[in-house]
Structures are given as structure tokens and as C-alpha cells.
Amino acid sequence: MLQHKAFKFRIYPKLEQIVLLRKTLGCSRFVFNHFLAKWKESVQAAGKGLSYNACAAQLPALKQEFSWLKEVDSIALQSAVRNLADGFQRFSKKQNDAPRFKSRKHPVLSYTTRYTGGNIKVSANQLQLPRLGWVPFAKSREIEGRILSATVRLAPSGKWFVALVCETDIHPLPKTNRILGIDRGIKHLAVPSEGPVLINPRYTLRYERMLAKWQRTMARRVPGGSNWHKAKRNVARIYEKMRNSRLDVIHKQTTMWIRENQTICIEDLRITKMMKNRHLAKHIADAAWGEMSRQLHYKAKWYGRTIKEAPAFAPTSQTCHICGSKQAEVKDLSVREWTCQVCQTVHDRDRNAAQNIKKMAL
Structure with a gap:
């Protein structure tokens, strides 16, 4: 096609x-x-x-x-x-x-x-x-x-x-029966319902000190001068390095998911509203959830795959994917592992959310 x-x-x-x-x-x-x-x-x-x-x-x-x-x-x-x-x-x-x-x-x-x-x-x-x-x-x-x-x-x-x-x-990939649910997060960049977790490299934190150094240097120099332009270019190069590194990780992972799975289920996140949280805005921007979703959608269109989205406000983390009971206390982000009070199943917060995203999207 x-x-x-x-x-x-x-x-x-x-x-x-x-x-x-x-x-x-x-x-x-x-x-x-x-x-x-x-x-x-x-x-x-x-x-x-x-x-x-x-x-x-x-x-x-x-x-x-x-x-x-x-x-x-x-x-x-x-x-x-x-x-x-x-x-x-x-x-x-x-x-x-x-x-x-x-x-x-x-x-x-x-x-x-x-x-x-x-x-x-x-x-x-x-x-x-x-x-x-x-x-x-x-x-x-x-x-x-x-x-x-x-x-x-x-x-x-x-x-x-x-x-x-x-x-x-572009020729579609051979069809497969595999279905994958993906929970995007900050601690882990993505946790699939099956397979290894994608670690968040946190490139913003990695280059933060170097970026702050050159931003201070640029602030001390006369705006518009040659030395100011040199410092400005160095700041831009650090941002470019962060962006390229982030895109490289996301491109490799989304391509692997598209190749291995016929249907990929993700959550319909309201990223713009989530960015209004001043405590998490920098980390959400660094995770680039929107870019991951964009890549999954156009690669699925190219290679004959299907993207399905779970509702934005579905309680994916709080619901037990085994029995369907809801645990309100799990809404606290500090709770990373919990036990269902009904079926006594021990859940990892993100892996359980990925299983629920898979169910709700389908």
C-alpha cells in the first residue's frame, strides 16, 4: 500500500x-x-x-x-x-x-x-x-x-x-493473534501486559546539571552578543541530545511492539490536563507519552495493525483484573503493590493496569 x-x-x-x-x-x-x-x-x-x-x-x-x-x-x-x-x-x-x-x-x-x-x-x-x-x-x-x-x-x-x-x-506485516495492553507511566516508561518493562531513561534528569550550567552562562552574557549566541547554541544542543535520545528509545520499542502484536491497547490519556500538575509536569513531558501514541498509530496504519484505546478515566490501577473488584486505596500513587481483598491476588500496580487496559479497550 x-x-x-x-x-x-x-x-x-x-x-x-x-x-x-x-x-x-x-x-x-x-x-x-x-x-x-x-x-x-x-x-x-x-x-x-x-x-x-x-x-x-x-x-x-x-x-x-x-x-x-x-x-x-x-x-x-x-x-x-x-x-x-x-x-x-x-x-x-x-x-x-x-x-x-x-x-x-x-x-x-x-x-x-x-x-x-x-x-x-x-x-x-x-x-x-x-x-x-x-x-x-x-x-x-x-x-x-x-x-x-x-x-x-x-x-x-x-x-x-x-x-x-x-x-x-509499505507491505503489511504477517498477521498474528497476539494482543498487548500497555500502561504508560513515569517510574517505568511503559509496562506491557506481557513481556519486559520499558525502563524510563529520564534524559531530562541526566542532562539537567549540564543544561543548568550553560543556561547560567547564557544569563550572565550580554543578550545578542557573540558569546551569548555561543552559549545559546550549547543550550540548544543539549536539548537536541535529550530529544534524539528519547526518540531513539521510543522508536525502537514501538517498532518491536508493532512487529510482535496484532492489536495494541493503550489508555486515552488527557496529557494536556495532566501537565497542569506542577509536581509531575517535567516528568510527564520527559516521558513523551503523546509521542509514543503518535508513533504507535502511524506504524499500525502502515503495517496493518490495530490500536484500541481504553476510556480516559477508567479505574485501571484500582480494579483487580482477576475478579473485577475495585480497591479505592490503590488510587494513592505511592501504592506500588497491593492484595485484592476479594480474591487475595497480589498485584503489581502497573502490570495489573496493563491487563485492565487490554480488557477495557477490547
């Missing part, structure tokens, strides 16, 4: 290529902000916004007015207009907030170009991008399928990345 799959690589542009990349980022941002202002004016005057076609039709005249827009990839400018139209379309469906003006001080800057007429090519460890020519990149894996688009991103750490979206044929 044909699916869209992204392949992310780090690129190593030369100095003149970096200048052109930064120009493209600035021009894309300018076009986005220009048409966002036009869109808001249209809403105030006529009560409705513009369309993508209406904005794209004005793009040639804008290039004539500002000749420096002709120096960069034209498809990147069209993509900026398309992103604006998509943002307002999602806003009308109440899927996100209204688009806002972009700033060059935003920590993540990116632009998207589309494949047309062979303008994006890969040869060994070289990648051809529109207007840039051939750029060396770290080819950590083979690119599969037909290239559709490329998104170039400047990370806060100063590194350049490209994400190639390809249309590739």
Missing part, C-alpha cells in the same frame, strides 16, 4: 549555499507575512479571507515589486502561501489557532520545496536541491520510493537538516 514516508538527514552546505538558504528562509517568511496581512485585511473588510489561488495569483506582481524574491526557489514561495491557506483551513475547522506572523528570531526556521521536473535528486552522499545544487548529506539510510517534497530546516543548534517526503510501497 502506498504511504507517505519521511526520511530526515543532516546536510552540510557550503558557505555560499548557507547564504542562499538563509535568503530562502527570509523570503518565504516575508511572503507568508505579506499575505497574512492581506488575509486579515480581507476578513475585516469583506468578512471572509482569501483563497490559495487568489494569493498565488498575486505572487508574480510581488516579485516584480521586490526583485530580490527572484533570487530564491519560486516553489518555496508558493509553499509558504499554501501553508498559510492550510493554516486558515485548519483554523476554520477548529483544529488549531489562527496563523500568526513569523519571526526571524523563532528557534526553528524552515521552508518546503516540491519535486518537479527532476529538481531534487540523490546521488551517493550528495543531494541536489533547487537553486542550491549538490549538497553533501549524512546518508544514514536508503531512500525508498518516489520523492514528493523536501523541507530544509535550520535547527536552534545551528545544524541544517532536510526531510524528504517520499511515496513508498
Whole structure:
């Protein structure tokens, strides 16, 4: 079955290529902000916004007015207009907030170009991008399928990345009868109903002292100065290291679960509301429950698996999965092991919750 799959690589542009990349980022941002202002004016005057076609039709005249827009990839400018139209379309469906003006001080800057007429090519460890020519990149894996688009991103750490979206044929995995329930937590990242527990690496705590050191250094330096920017990049690199380490653990584990099980049952957690607990917010963010759920859903779609969710407020930890009786005292998070007063079964809190999630989701 044909699916869209992204392949992310780090690129190593030369100095003149970096200048052109930064120009493209600035021009894309300018076009986005220009048409966002036009869109808001249209809403105030006529009560409705513009369309993508209406904005794209004005793009040639804008290039004539500002000749420096002709120096960069034209498809990147069209993509900026398309992103604006998509943002307002999602806003009308109440899927996100209204688009806002972009700033060059935003920590993540990116632009998207589309494949047309062979303008994006890969040869060994070289990648051809529109207007840039051939750029060396770290080819950590083979690119599969037909290239559709490329998104170039400047990370806060100063590194350049490209994400190639390809249309590739992904074959479903052989069917199996195994069903797995997963209880996500903080002490353990995930406890399945069967199999080994996934230990929480707690990368935030691991790099906390190093992060605090560079944040103090950045606070002592003059904002905007060269030394301040150096400290800021070091802070960003530590955050990047934490994020990459966390994603590596979750990717490996979710892939293993998808390969071994036909149906995976998880709990429908209200993560945004749980983050309001100031005592647990940092640990919940470090556990990345939402990212784990996201990966399970798209990998299940790719490989022919099923994801089922237990209700958000189901008493999974307090209910005995053997006899179904409920023990109210188990609501206390400090109780890690308890004995059912009805059937006298000794339960591990998280393993019992995983069994109940499996039952309730099915």
C-alpha cells in the first residue's frame, strides 16, 4: 500500500549555499507575512479571507515589486502561501489557532520545496536541491520510493537538516493473534501486559546539571552578543541530545511492539490536563507519552495493525483484573503493590493496569 514516508538527514552546505538558504528562509517568511496581512485585511473588510489561488495569483506582481524574491526557489514561495491557506483551513475547522506572523528570531526556521521536473535528486552522499545544487548529506539510510517534497530546516543548534517526503510501497506485516495492553507511566516508561518493562531513561534528569550550567552562562552574557549566541547554541544542543535520545528509545520499542502484536491497547490519556500538575509536569513531558501514541498509530496504519484505546478515566490501577473488584486505596500513587481483598491476588500496580487496559479497550 502506498504511504507517505519521511526520511530526515543532516546536510552540510557550503558557505555560499548557507547564504542562499538563509535568503530562502527570509523570503518565504516575508511572503507568508505579506499575505497574512492581506488575509486579515480581507476578513475585516469583506468578512471572509482569501483563497490559495487568489494569493498565488498575486505572487508574480510581488516579485516584480521586490526583485530580490527572484533570487530564491519560486516553489518555496508558493509553499509558504499554501501553508498559510492550510493554516486558515485548519483554523476554520477548529483544529488549531489562527496563523500568526513569523519571526526571524523563532528557534526553528524552515521552508518546503516540491519535486518537479527532476529538481531534487540523490546521488551517493550528495543531494541536489533547487537553486542550491549538490549538497553533501549524512546518508544514514536508503531512500525508498518516489520523492514528493523536501523541507530544509535550520535547527536552534545551528545544524541544517532536510526531510524528504517520499511515496513508498509499505507491505503489511504477517498477521498474528497476539494482543498487548500497555500502561504508560513515569517510574517505568511503559509496562506491557506481557513481556519486559520499558525502563524510563529520564534524559531530562541526566542532562539537567549540564543544561543548568550553560543556561547560567547564557544569563550572565550580554543578550545578542557573540558569546551569548555561543552559549545559546550549547543550550540548544543539549536539548537536541535529550530529544534524539528519547526518540531513539521510543522508536525502537514501538517498532518491536508493532512487529510482535496484532492489536495494541493503550489508555486515552488527557496529557494536556495532566501537565497542569506542577509536581509531575517535567516528568510527564520527559516521558513523551503523546509521542509514543503518535508513533504507535502511524506504524499500525502502515503495517496493518490495530490500536484500541481504553476510556480516559477508567479505574485501571484500582480494579483487580482477576475478579473485577475495585480497591479505592490503590488510587494513592505511592501504592506500588497491593492484595485484592476479594480474591487475595497480589498485584503489581502497573502490570495489573496493563491487563485492565487490554480488557477495557477490547
